[in-house]
Amino acid sequence: MAPACARGGSATVGPVRVATWNVNSVKQRLPRLLPWLDQRQPDVVCLQETKLGDDAFTELLGPELDTRGYAVAVHGEPRWNGVAILSRAGLDGVVTGIPGAPGFPHPEARAVSATCGGIRVHSVYVPNGRSPGSEHYQYKLAWLAALREAVKAGPEAVLVCGDMNIAPADADVFDPDAYIGQTHVTPPERAALAELHALGLDDVVRDRWPDERVFTYWDYRAGMFHQDLGMRIDLILASAPVADRVKAAWVDRQARKGTGPSDHAPVIVDLDEAPDGDIGPVVPPPSVRAPKRGSVKLPQSP
Numbered sequence: 001m002a003p004a005c006a007r008g009g010s011a012t013v014g015p016v017r018v019a020t021w022n023v024n025s026v027k028q029r030l031p032r033l034l035p036w037l038d039q040r041q042p043d044v045v046c047l048q049e050t051k052l053g054d055d056a057f058t059e060l061l062g063p064e065l066d067t068r069g070y071a072v073a074v075h076g077e078p079r080w081n082g083v084a085i086l087s088r089a090g091l092d093g094v095v096t097g098i099p100g101a102p103g104f105p106h107p108e109a110r111a112v113s114a115t116c117g118g119i120r121v122h123s124v125y126v127p128n129g130r131s132p133g134s135e136h137y138q139y140k141l142a143w144l145a146a147l148r149e150a151v152k153a154g155p156e157a158v159l160v161c162g163d164m165n166i167a168p169a170d171a172d173v174f175d176p177d178a179y180i181g182q183t184h185v186t187p188p189e190r191a192a193l194a195e196l197h198a199l200g201l202d203d204v205v206r207d208r209w210p211d212e213r214v215f216t217y218w219d220y221r222a223g224m225f226h227q228d229l230g231m232r233i234d235l236i237l238a239s240a241p242v243a244d245r246v247k248a249a250w251v252d253r254q255a256r257k258g259t260g261p262s263d264h265a266p267v268i269v270d271l272d273e274a275p276d277g278d279i280g281p282v283v284p285p286p287s288v289r290a291p292k293r294g295s296v297k298l299p300q301s302p
Contacts, residue, residue: 014272015270015271015272015273016043016044016089016117016119016270016271017040017041017042017043017268017270017271017275018042018043018044018045018046018121018159018161018268018269018271019040019042019044019045019046019252019266019268019269020045020046020047020048020123020161020162020163020234020236020266020267021033021045021046021047021048021234021255021264021265021266021267022047022049022125022162022163022217022263022264023048023049023050023262023264024051024262024263024264025049025050026051026052026060026061026084027051027052027060028260029260029262030060030061031260032255032258032260032261034064036252036255036266037068037086040252040268041275042086042268043088043089043116043117044085044086044088044089044116044117045070045084045086045087046083046084046085046121046122046161046162047082047083047084047085047086048082048123048124048125048162048163049081049125049163050074050076050081050082050083050084051079051080051081051082052078052082053076054074054075054076056076056078057072057074057084058072058074065086069088070086070087070088071087071088071090071091072084072085072086072087073085073087073096073112073114074112075096075097075109075111075112076109077108077109080108081108081109081125082109083109083110083111083112083124083162084112084123085112085113085114085116085121085123087114087116087117087121089117090115090116090117090118091114091115091116092115092116093113093114093115093120094112094113095113095114096109096111097109097111097112098110098111098143098150099149099150100146100149100150101146101147101150102139102142102143104135104136104139108127110124110126110127110143111123111124111125111147111150113150113154115155118157119157119159119242120155120157120158121158121159121161122147122150122151122158122159122160122161122162123161123162124147124161124162124163125162125163126140126143126144126147126163126165126166127139127140127143127165128140128165128183129165129183129184129189130183131183132181132182132183132186137183140183140189140192141188141189141192144195144196145195147160147196148192148195148199151196151199151201156239156241157239157241158201158238158239159236159237159239160196160201160235160236160237161235161236161237162234162235163217163233163234163264164193164233164234164235165183165184165233166184166185166190166192166193167179167185167231167233168190168193168203168206168235169190172206172214172215172231173185173230173232174228174229174230174290174296175229175293175294175295176293177293177294178294178296178297178298179298182298184231184233196237197237199239200240201237201238202237202238202239202240202243203235203236203237204237204238204246204249204269205232205235205236205249205250205267205281206232207243207249208246208248208280208281209249209280209281212281213282213286213290214232214281215230215231215251215265215282216230216231216232216233216251216264216265217230217231217233217234217264217265218230218231218256219298219299221299222299225256225257227291227296228286228288229291229296234264234265234266234267235267236249236267236269238269242271245271245272246269246270246271247270247271247272247273247274247278248268248269248270248274248276248279248280249267249268249269249270249281250267250268250279250280250281250283251266251267251268251281251282251283252265252266252267252268252283253265253282253283253284253285253286
């Protein structure tokens with residue numbers, strides 16, 4: 001474990017807007033990311049799939065983030081993976097990686113944590129798993145077990161934010177029938193995620209919107225976004241001292257629209273105050289109805 005690249009920041013308390021976003025290449029998403037930061041004004045941002053080494057990330061984004069008052073902790077690698085935390089609420093005790101986490105075969109840049117405003121924040125990019133029963137699937141489960149132990153060993157006030165690559169329940173995919181035989185929905189994956197919940201972590205978006213259709217990821221292919229055929233795999237999990245402060249929790253679907261988007265939308269949680277009110281669960285809401293069960297297949301399915 002080694003300190004990440006971190007600059008600036010001292011811990012503060014008070015209203016905080018937290019966001020997590022798999023940007024699917026921060027270099028490609030730069031024209032979307034910077035205006036989004038200016039519009040939504042998050043205080044703490046967890047990024048995944050940055051796909052840049054640390055020096056390249058700092059060269060690309062350092063001056064822009066400094067101007068906006070963000071301290072930065074980054075743990076990346078060229079081309080693949082990569083995570084970061086941007087914070088205007090303090091950035092202390094930065095740790096890259098997860099103690100005891102497996103590699104595939106070597107350690108990958110999938111986790112970074114820091115204390116922001118008195119909360120231990122984890123930005124995580126969980127392995128995909130590729131196909132049930134594969135070596136990568138077993139790697140995913142082992143990696144999640146290591147994450148659980150790291151969170152368990154940490155302080156009481158904690159947020160785990162990121163692309164979990166798991167839909168917690170059938171309600172978190174557009175059609176469970178479409179995902180039969182796929183990763184992200186298997187009982188072992190969901191059980192591993194439930195082990196995180198068992199530490200006392202709340203899924204704040206689902207807790208706030210228990211019966212709503214909410215997705216955070218839509219495949220680029222086959223018009224999946226425009227048909228609202230998605231999955232909810234990007235989560236913010238909060239321990240009780242943090243969850244009790246939640247005033248709003250929502251998916252910024254607007255950031256998935258337009259030219260050059262990520263295939264994921266940001267998830268936003270407001271603590272203590274909600275500048276935009278208790279909006280959600282999806283902003284703006286989709287205009288299409290849910291399809292009849294069994295009527296749509298995934299793009300990769302024959």
